[in-house]
Amino acid sequence: MEHLRELRNRLLVAVLAVVVGIIIGWIVFDPVWAFLKEPFCETPQAQQLRVGECTLTYGGIFQSFFLTLKVSALVGVVVSSPVWLYQIFAFVTPALYRTEKRYSFVFLGLAVPLFLFGAGLAYFIMDTSLAILLGFAPSDTVAIIQIDEYLNYVLIMLVIFGVSFELPLLLVFLNIIGVLPHATVKKHRRTVVFVMFVFGAVITPGGDPLTMLALAMPMILLYFVAELFMFLRERRMPAAEDFSHLSDDEASPLAEEPPLPEAATPLDDSAPERPGEDSGSSR
Structure with a gap:
């Protein structure tokens, strides 16, 4: 409440x-x-x-x-x-x-x-x-x-x-929270650039080439700035263990258990007696 x-x-x-x-x-x-x-x-x-x-x-x-x-x-x-x-x-x-x-x-x-x-x-x-x-x-x-x-x-x-210029900031946010890695952005770079041109042509009310270019070009520039930030940020992060070679149904190998400490060996009866120790003989 x-x-x-x-x-x-x-x-x-x-x-x-x-x-x-x-x-x-x-x-x-x-x-x-x-x-x-x-x-x-x-x-x-x-x-x-x-x-x-x-x-x-x-x-x-x-x-x-x-x-x-x-x-x-x-x-x-x-x-x-x-x-x-x-x-x-x-x-x-x-x-x-x-x-x-x-x-x-x-x-x-x-x-x-x-x-x-x-x-x-x-x-x-x-x-x-x-x-x-x-x-x-x-x-x-x-x-x-x-x-x-x-x-x-x-x-x-x-x-x-105004809203379109916020999209690169959204990419950076998704990268920071771990949802969108830089490798994915780099892989689909050409597709994203093409989609931005299409978006500029479709979303603008007039649909004229000037408005499309005026919207698409700054968005692409900000996209590259966001990608550069992702690259520099992930480069500074410690490298994590790579599990990409494993299939979805394959379990990762378990670490080998450390060997147990060896048990203390019993005292040998034939060991020589320490000086001053009673040998157990009769008086």
């Missing part, structure tokens, strides 16, 4: 922090929306409806309200992330050993910058990606991009790039 009570209290604190963050996001909606809209405003199609002005459309009465709510929720989750991340970490930490706590601090310290780096890369290439996708339309057409469609595209790009 004590753990459930602690979980309830920490969830309550996390939810309150997110609510406060959403309120802050509602207040700062205009500059945040201007920041999110900037990649689309860099494309020529953004000024087709009104020359000289970046224009997006919406087609429903409540669409503008839900747009504001969605952007505010995004800001709320990001702003309150130190609070709810700490609540999760504080709830899990007491069950970890000292070494596991040290690794968890390191992983948490690397996970956040990697996610931000991936999201920043997505934002940086988004204008070029949109220009490529919208450039396939005939010259006598007008692009009418609705707000919710564009915002969904932006959020998907940011989340996909």
Whole structure:
């Protein structure tokens, strides 16, 4: 019951922090929306409806309200992330050993910058990606991009790039806990590189070559960095006994039992008597 009570209290604190963050996001909606809209405003199609002005459309009465709510929720989750991340970490930490706590601090310290780096890369290439996708339309057409469609595209790009950059960190974690050895990673290196290119082509919303390469190439680079870490880590570890030559149904040989110590030999009756010892003769 004590753990459930602690979980309830920490969830309550996390939810309150997110609510406060959403309120802050509602207040700062205009500059945040201007920041999110900037990649689309860099494309020529953004000024087709009104020359000289970046224009997006919406087609429903409540669409503008839900747009504001969605952007505010995004800001709320990001702003309150130190609070709810700490609540999760504080709830899990007491069950970890000292070494596991040290690794968890390191992983948490690397996970956040990697996610931000991936999201920043997505934002940086988004204008070029949109220009490529919208450039396939005939010259006598007008692009009418609705707000919710564009915002969904932006959020998907940011989340996909951010989460994808966490995959090499997951490989390192599996290696540290002994699930994924470096030999396995090295054996399937070519397959993993090919799968990353396929993943970049399939998972990105637009599917254009630029976005695919922008996602796949950094992932491959981080993959090689993770593999190098695994190699150096296992090289420093003491060599374990190799049982790879044994089949699954074959038992490993038992160590030979050490020989028992020789029993003490009985005294020989013919041994000479020690000086001063009574020979047992009659008086």
